[in-house]
Each structure stands twice: as C-alpha cells, then as structure tokens.
Amino acid sequence: MMEFDPTRPKWQQIADVIRQRIASGEYPARHLVSEVRLESEFGVARTTVRKATAELRDEGLIVTTRGMGSFVSDRNPPEGERQGAE
Numbered sequence: 001m002m003e004f005d006p007t008r009p010k011w012q013q014i015a016d017v018i019r020q021r022i023a024s025g026e027y028p029a030r031h032l033v034s035e036v037r038l039e040s041e042f043g044v045a046r047t048t049v050r051k052a053t054a055e056l057r058d059e060g061l062i063v064t065t066r067g068m069g070s071f072v073s074d075r076n077p078p079e080g081e082r083q084g085a086e
Helices: 010-024 035-042 046-058
Strands: 062-065 069-072
Touching: 010 035, 010 046, 035 046, 046 062
Parallel strands: none
Antiparallel strands: 062 069
16 A cells, blocks of 8 residues: 655545556556546545546546546557647
C-alpha cells in the first residue's frame, strides 16, 4: 500500500500515480481505470478515488462512460494512427 504525504490530499496523490501510469504506458489508451481496484490498492474510500478520476477526466486523460467505467483517453494516438496529421 502507498505511503501518503500528509501535507497533500490523498486524491491528488492518487491522481499523480495514475497520471504517471498513463504517461509511462502502463495504462495504455482504452485501459479500464477501475475504481474498485484503485480503492483496494490504495486503501481509501471510493469517494477519494472518484475525486482523483474526476480530476483526470477534467484534464482529458480519462473518459467515463456511464454503466461501463472510466478508460484512458485516446487523445494522443501513436504517430501512424493519427487522422489528418500532416
């Protein structure tokens, strides 16, 4: 379990970890970002995880579809897959 910095809200620290995982490719495009798994992994309440995912959604890093879950956004497809790229 992660050791949290007591000077920052837990949800911000969780959002930072998810951002790093997206940037590193550990969470590729269309990867399911499971609130249940994150809740268990970090030992926090679901509301804490939801604050983190809301922040990432606002940044455009994840997309949430009601009834399906939250997924890493496709906003930065690989070079060969870009449509209209010049």
